[in-house]
Structure formats: structure tokens, C-alpha cells
Amino acid sequence: MGSETQTKLPLIDFSKIYLQKSTPADWDSAKTQVHHALTEYGFFRASMAGMSPEFRTSLFGSLDQLFDLPLETKLKSISDKPFHGYIGHSPTMPLYESMAVPDAPVAGEVEAFTDFFWPHGNPLFRESIRNISDKLYWLDRAVRKMVMESLGLEKYSDDHMDSTKHLLRVAKYKGPDTDESIMGLTSHIDKTTLSILYQNDVAGLELQTKNGEWIRVEQSPDSFTVFVGEVFHAWSNGQLHAPYHRVMMTGNEARYSLGLFSVPKPGYITKVPDELVTKEQPLLFNPFDYDEFLKHLFTGKIGANEDALDTYCGAKESELTTYSKS
Numbered sequence: 592m593g594s595e596t597q598t599k600l601p602l603i604d605f606s607k608i609y610l611q612k613s614t615p616a617d618w619d620s621a622k623t624q625v626h627h628a629l630t631e632y633g634f635f636r637a638s639m640a641g642m643s644p645e646f647r648t649s650l651f652g653s654l655d656q657l658f659d660l661p662l663e664t665k666l667k668s669i670s671d672k673p674f675h676g677y678i679g680h681s682p683t684m685p686l687y688e689s690m691a692v693p694d695a696p697v698a699g700e701v702e703a704f705t706d707f708f709w710p711h712g713n714p715l716f717r718e719s720i721r722n723i724s725d726k727l728y729w730l731d732r733a734v735r736k737m738v739m740e741s742l743g744l745e746k747y748s749d750d751h752m753d754s755t756k757h758l759l760r761v762a763k764y765k766g767p768d769t770d771e772s773i774m775g776l777t778s779h780i781d782k783t784t785l786s787i788l789y790q791n792d793v794a795g796l797e798l799q800t801k802n803g804e805w806i807r808v809e810q811s812p813d814s815f816t817v818f819v820g821e822v823f824h825a826w827s828n829g830q831l832h833a834p835y836h837r838v839m840m841t842g843n844e845a846r847y848s849l850g851l852f853s854v855p856k857p858g859y860i861t862k863v864p865d866e867l868v869t870k871e872q873p874l875l876f877n878p879f880d881y882d883e884f885l886k887h888l889f890t891g892k893i894g895a896n897e898d899a900l901d902t903y904c905g906a907k908e909s910e911l912t913t914y915s916k917s
């Protein structure tokens with residue numbers, strides 16, 4: 592386990608852009624910072640407008656209510672689809688519980704999730720989750736657009752937006768009731784395009800820099816943590832860095848987090864743009880279908896290691912890829 596440092600994560604202000612009070616220069620400045628952060632670190636914090644104390648109280652109160660439901664109710668939302676449904680009471684991660692709202696930004700999905708747990712309705716829960724999901728979704732699109740522009744690949748932007756879907760996952764990490772640092776979620780790289788997290792004021796998330804230092808994310812009510820997953824790393828032919836991260840818990844307070852995870856839609860073939868393949872940077876990943884990749888991952892055909900996508904469709908060792916290059 593590496594040592595932790597107090598180094599500050601890059602912090603990029605999106606408030607003016609979100610409120611539509613920005614100039615083109617504000618967008619360009621944020622874009623330059625995003626490009627630098629995601630190529631050098633693979634992550635940054637984004638500050639956003641509209642995260643009032645009242646909103647946070649209703650949001651985290653709602654999550655408290657959700658995880659407080661009887662276990663048998665939560666278990667009803669178990670799913671055999673990877674990353675969907677209830678996860679909890681795992682012997683290796685006893686502090687961790689999570690549930691997912693598939694396609695959360697799509698109209699009706701947050702409502703369906705709410706009705707599943709509260710058949711007579713729960714407007715406060717529904718509105719809090721809808722509100723945060725809309726903000727996360729907005730930020731996901733803004734960041735991916737900035738990435739396309741900063742790589743000179745605007746022409747792929749619309750296609751990237753249209754071929755991406757989103758999963759919202761809400762998580763609770765119980766306080767371990769000790770001053771020692773206890774693993775809440777083991778170190779991993781997300782199997783996503785982008786991941787964006789928001790949390791209550793109990794610290795725990797740590798991200799690893801390229802040189803192996805663990806950085807603890809500082810808490811602030813108005814900031815989100817944005818980082819690259821394996822899919823965006825592959826799409827960018829390795830230009831965007833996908834960082835390891837983990838959750839370390841201490842003390843007795845529960846940590847609540849919400850993450851919006853963007854991934855390619857079923858049937859879409861993710862392919863490195865020709866412009867990013869050069870003599871200096873040869874092709875690292877063959878085209879792949881994300882759902883086929885997940886199937887291989889979850890049926891044990893490839894190990895759930897951190898370079899799973901590289902093992903699956905890395906340009907040097909791609910026997911498993913079923914999609915043939917044109």
C-alpha cells in the first residue's frame with residue numbers, strides 16, 4: 592500500500608459554464624486545463640454551482656433512507672448484469688453497499704427506481720437524485736466535448752455523445768469504528784469512459800498518480816471528482832490516463848457517494864480515431880464491443896485485472912477480439 596500525499600488535485604471551475612454565464616475564453620481555458628489534467632493525472636476536481644446546503648441535506652438524507660431499507664427489500668434489486676443491482680455484505684468489502692440506476696439521465700428511469708423501493712412515492716428522493724443525475728450528466732458531456740476539442744477531434748463529438756450511455760451508482764461505506772484506515776473499496780481502474788463522483792463530507796476516496804503516489808481527495812460541498820476509465824484510455828490510444836483509485840475508511844461516520852459512469856452503448860464498436868495513430872504512437876487497442884468485453888470479463892475468460900481491456904483487445908495480443916478490423 593503506497594504512502595498518501597497531501598498534493599492538491601487539479602481543480603477546474605465549471606460554475607460559469609454551467610450557469611451559461613461564460614465567455615468562449617472561459618470554455619477554452621477550462622478545456623486546456625481538462626486536457627492537461629486528464630493526460631497528466633487522469634483525474635481532476637470540478638467545481639459546480641448550485642450545491643446548496645439544503646440540497647445536500649435532502650440528497651444525503653435520501654441516500655440514508657435508501658440504505659436503511661430492510662436487507663430483503665434491497666436484495667430484490669439484485670441483477671445479474673455487471674455493475675447493476677444491489678451489491679453488499681461482501682466478505683472482502685464488508686463496509687461497502689451499492690445500488691444502481693441504469694440509464695439515470697433518461698426520462699422515467701429515476702422515477703422507476705424510486706417507485707420500485709417506495710411504491711407510494713418518495714418525491715424528495717426522486718427530485719434529489721434527478722437533480723444530481725442531471726448535473727453529473729451535464730458535466731460528463733461537457734468534459735467529453737472538451738476532450739474531443741482539445742485533441743482536435745470535434746468531428747467525433749456528436750458520435751461520441753450519441754453512442755454513450757450512463758449508469759448512476761449510489762454507495763454507502765459504513766464507518767469502520769476505528770482510527771485505523773480500513774479498505775472500503777479495493778484499488779481498481781474503472782471499466783468506463785468517464786466516471787464522475789460526488790460525495791458527502793466523509794473523506795475516503797484516494798486516487799493514484801502516474802508515479803504511484805496515493806492522493807486523498809479533499810472534501811468540498813461544491814466539487815465533483817472526474818476521472819478517466821479504461822474505455823476512454825483505449826479510445827484515446829493511451830493519451831488519456833486511467834488512474835487506479837480506492838476508498839479507505841476511518842472513524843465511525845458513514846460515507847455516501849454517487850457516481851455517474853459513462854460507457855459505450857450496446858452494439859457500438861469503440862475504435863481509436865485514425866488521427867491518434869502515428870508512427871510515434873502506434874495503435875494500442877483494436878476495435879472492440881464494450882458489452883462483449885464485459886461478457887469475457889464476467890464469465891472469467893479474462894482475469895478481472897487492471898489491464899483487462901488491454902488483455903482483451905490490446906493491439907499486440909488480441910486473440911480474444913471477435914470483431915475483425917476492416
Ligand SMILES: O=C(O)CCC(=O)C(=O)O
Pocket residue numbers: 760762776781788790796836837838848849850
Ligand atoms: O465511492 C467512491 O468514491 C468510489 C466508487 C468507485 O470507485 C466505483 O464505484 O468504481
Ligand SMILES: [Fe+2]
Pocket residue numbers: 779780781786836
Ligand atoms: Fe471506481
